[in-house]
Amino acid sequence: MAKYVNVIEWITKKIDNGELTPGAKIPSENELSEEFNLSRQTIRHAIAQMVEDGILESRRGSGTYVVDLRAEEGERNVVAVVTTYVDDYIFPSTIRGIESNLSEKGYSMQLSFTNNTVTRERQILEDLLQRNDVAGIIMEPVKSALPNPNMELYTQLREKNVKILFINTFYPELDIPHVSLNDAECAYRAVTALIEAGHRNIGCILKLDDGQGRERYRGYLKAVMEAGLPFAYEHVNWIDTIDIRNGKESLAGMKDRLKDCTAVFCYNDQVAGMLIEMLSDIGIKVPEDMSVIGMDDSDMSRLGVGGVTISSIPHPKEKLGEKAATNMIRMIHEGKLYFNATYEFEEDVILRASVSESRE
Incomplete structure (x- = not known):
């Protein structure tokens, strides 16, 4: 990452959290140069970029100020x-x-x-x-x-x-x-957690009709391949919006495709809960027989399904x-x-x- 980007992110964070309010003067080039141990030329480049983006404005002989981004009278609001x-x-x-x-x-x-x-x-x-x-x-x-x-x-x-x-x-x-x-990265971290727990045959249940499912599959593949684990497409299961609405019955046909798996990465906590219920119906215990991980860190994951709280990736x-x-x-x-x-x-x-x- 270019050094000037750190300066932009620092100023941006202070604007976001209210430390620098609309109309506030930002620290001088000398102060920022000392803060980041960077040349004034690099600081000037960061400020110029933010001025071009309409976040800051420079006033000759006065300094640089945060632009007031509030809606003005009469404009589209x-x-x-x-x-x-x-x-x-x-x-x-x-x-x-x-x-x-x-x-x-x-x-x-x-x-x-x-x-x-x-x-x-x-x-x-x-x-x-x-x-x-x-x-x-x-x-x-x-x-x-x-x-x-x-x-x-x-x-x-x-x-x-x-x-x-x-x-x-x-x-x-x-x-x-x-x-x-970052759905791919978060899925990668979820599957990596299963790998670090010693699981080698890891299945997944992902959503077919939205982009999150596509990206989470990308993360699943990356984790499995990087770890050198066996990949079997029969362990990859796809569902859609209607399947999720229909509940655990939609997963009944997956029991044979997951029978060799010791762990499953699920599209979200709702699907993870459906899977836990389906597995319980056929006598498979979580986590003794199969580990399950979801995404979103919903109330369901914290309260649990069938007495089992669900490992998960939080949604912000x-x-x-x-x-x-x-x-x-x-x-x-x-x-x-x-x-x-x-x-x-x-x-x-x-x-x-x-x-x-x-x-x-």
Whole structure:
């Protein structure tokens, strides 16, 4: 990483946590040079980059100040927030994080839900195209691993200078920034935890119709291959949104494909809980006979299923919402250079009762 990036991240963090408020003067070049043990030229480059991105402004003979990113009187001040569901355990916290940051900067939030269908997504996007008060859209993509007929609507919105930021996942066809988990890296860490517990035959159950499933499969593969473990595609199982809605019965056909496994990495805690219930029905105990790990660190993982608490990777939920709102506001106020609003959280495994040492 270039040295000047550390300076940008340091100033950015102080803006995010409120230490540097709108209109505040940042430390001088000499002070920053001493703080980071860098040349004034490097400090000047970092500041120039942030000025170009519209985050700072330089005043001749006075210094450099934090730009006021609050909505001004008469400008577009609505940010549409569109998620797939309202009742999922992740979204209430994420929405709370978005709303708190938007309202603080004078923006109002309009909330909509697609119910994870492209038809409803299209209706929402067409409605937003007809409006003139929308400055930006924070959108959770619909079934982002599958072809989507609504791509041209995103292009039309961007042509109207509406800023768009995806959360939780993204459409690979579109060059639009996103704020999400680093799903591949987090999955890699989850599977690595199973490997470190001595497991060699590790299966997975992943979601077929969204981008998180694709990226988590990438992390699963990386961990297995790096460890030199045997890879068997029959240990890889795919489910979709309807399967998850139908519960443990959707996993019944997987028992033969997982019979040689001593551990399973699951798409999320909900799927991990379904698997534990299914295994219990056929007399397989967790973790004595099979270890299970999920993602999201939901209430289910902490409370447990069938008396077994679930090992998991946390989802940053509210922090993700706050970061999405912060980056959206900066996109709206971008300078000459396009602000890179993509940010991916990396979280560590929380081990609980569902994972034990392998007896292989």
